[in-house]
Amino acid sequence: MHKVLSSGWTKAFLFLLCLAPLLWLVWGYFHEQLGANPIEYITHKTGDWTLRFLLITLCVTPFRKLFNQPQLARFRRMLGLFAFFYGCLHLTTWVWLDKFFDVHEMWKDVVKRRFITVGMTGFVLMIPLAVTSTSGWVRRLGFVRWQRLHRLVYFSALAGVIHYYWLVKSDVRLPLLYGAILGLLLGYRLVTAKPFRVRHSGSSGPMQMLK
Amino acid sequence: MLIRKSAQLHYSDVTPRPIYLNRRRFLTAGSMALGALGALRAATTGSKLNAIKSPLSTSEQPTPLEAITHYNNFYEFGTDKEDPSKNAYKLRTSPWSVKIEGAVAKPQTMDLDAILKIAPLEERIYRHRCVERWSMVIPWIGFPLSALLKQVQPTSKAKYVAFESVYDSKIMLASAYAGIQFPYVEGLRMDEAMHPLTLLAAGLYGETLPNQDGAPLRLVAPWKYGFKSIKSIVKIKLVEKEPPTTWNLSAASEYGFYSNVNPERDHPRWSQTKERRIGEFRLRDTVKFNGYGDQVASLYSGMDLVRKYY
Numbered sequence: 001m002h003k004v005l006s007s008g009w010t011k012a013f014l015f016l017l018c019l020a021p022l023l024w025l026v027w028g029y030f031h032e033q034l035g036a037n038p039i040e041y042i043t044h045k046t047g048d049w050t051l052r053f054l055l056i057t058l059c060v061t062p063f064r065k066l067f068n069q070p071q072l073a074r075f076r077r078m079l080g081l082f083a084f085f086y087g088c089l090h091l092t093t094w095v096w097l098d099k100f101f102d103v104h105e106m107w108k109d110v111v112k113r114r115f116i117t118v119g120m121t122g123f124v125l126m127i128p129l130a131v132t133s134t135s136g137w138v139r140r141l142g143f144v145r146w147q148r149l150h151r152l153v154y155f156s157a158l159a160g161v162i163h164y165y166w167l168v169k170s171d172v173r174l175p176l177l178y179g180a181i182l183g184l185l186l187g188y189r190l191v192t193a194k195p196f197r198v199r200h201s202g203s204s205g206p207m208q209m210l211k
Numbered sequence: 212m213l214i215r216k217s218a219q220l221h222y223s224d225v226t227p228r229p230i231y232l233n234r235r236r237f238l239t240a241g242s243m244a245l246g247a248l249g250a251l252r253a254a255t256t257g258s259k260l261n262a263i264k265s266p267l268s269t270s271e272q273p274t275p276l277e278a279i280t281h282y283n284n285f286y287e288f289g290t291d292k293e294d295p296s297k298n299a300y301k302l303r304t305s306p307w308s309v310k311i312e313g314a315v316a317k318p319q320t321m322d323l324d325a326i327l328k329i330a331p332l333e334e335r336i337y338r339h340r341c342v343e344r345w346s347m348v349i350p351w352i353g354f355p356l357s358a359l360l361k362q363v364q365p366t367s368k369a370k371y372v373a374f375e376s377v378y379d380s381k382i383m384l385a386s387a388y389a390g391i392q393f394p395y396v397e398g399l400r401m402d403e404a405m406h407p408l409t410l411l412a413a414g415l416y417g418e419t420l421p422n423q424d425g426a427p428l429r430l431v432a433p434w435k436y437g438f439k440s441i442k443s444i445v446k447i448k449l450v451e452k453e454p455p456t457t458w459n460l461s462a463a464s465e466y467g468f469y470s471n472v473n474p475e476r477d478h479p480r481w482s483q484t485k486e487r488r489i490g491e492f493r494l495r496d497t498v499k500f501n502g503y504g505d506q507v508a509s510l511y512s513g514m515d516l517v518r519k520y521y
Contacts, residue, residue, distance in 0.1 A: 035281065035282060035292065035293060036277070036278035036281055036282035036292070036489050036490075037282060037292070037345055037487065037489055039487065039492075040345070040487075097492075098494075100493070100494070105482075108482075109481075109482070113479075113480055113481065115480055166480070167480070169290075169343075169390075169462075170286075170290070170389060170390030170391050170461055170462075171286075171290040171388055171389055171390045172390060173388055
């Protein structure tokens, strides 16, 4: 298991796997496989994958600890950046295919419609995380401050769940499921938080996690 | 301009419609006895309906049958747009009868066959605007609801018409998760119900209604959001007070009793000024009363359709 997780091939394979939802959308669009309303389908799917990648990213640390697989941390940055990537695509479908770059209309929606306000908040919170995702930025900020900044991802995921919950008309099963998963992932962190020991880096310390 | 390839060719001349409507099931049926059974059962429904052309039709290009039958809101059969096309075959639409009661001189239960003989069937090509900001153009077949109502002779107490959809939790398994109450109920004011545009539809594209589109009998009020046009009707009751309606019960601030198509009245969560016509890339401007204002605007003169009677 350790060997598989530390292999460069695994990371390359995972990278391609993360692109699969996008490849499906592109292929499906040109082969008319996205249903009667392909633009709505693309909007929904890019949104789904943004939230899913946020949750997958938040799984890394608990899984790493619970299953004692420190190598899992190698994938965290890539997964987080994929969440941002699908978030960008989701936002683009809205800006382009729904609002057709009408800035006035977009601003009206952002301030007036709470599900858009909260969705936009979730996206904006991801921007500093994507920008500071490089090793250089970890050095510049120092690990403790960097880690504190990156806790914003909890709020981004929470905003994503609320955005989804407020969007659906009446069938709230999926938003609640995502909410429950997020609750577990954040709950795990709350329970295992060791406020006085966090700064003493052990074998799974900061620099190793970034490799 | 409606473009027809040939007067001789019929919509159903290419692939038999029941197989077409259930083609995904048909394709996987090979080794699956259950799937084959479903296709067989579906093959017993769907037949041609003769109808005269109506001057009330729009000349806009109808939306392809594929989209009309695979992009449906029929929450009894699931909340995804494609769910009804997968699940609605379970509904048995024959025999079918409609109970008509309430403030009428002649309450009765009518068989579908008798209902379809009340008035000549017409093809009415109507615009259809969903509250979710998408729209279609659908060649319905039916006759004015007013013809049916006249037959049962409403009394002076009949101020509204309440409709009820079929509900059977045994075949509508997904309905438990829909988040709205069933049976689905809707209503119209008497003058709306008697309006010549208001249709009782039994078919589309030249044939009886596919189950997912509300077989065997549904309402079509083209100047209102789609959810007002209740599907698979089993009961019509004439009443004195405004009847409850399903989406209004679910979220009163979002779905009013009238729910006329109105770009001036936002849905709380999205603007209603534009719509995506299915099959089109750009959005269209939404027109008040879905473009039927010349015929229906007078029904609402003096009413505040934005704040009060939305």
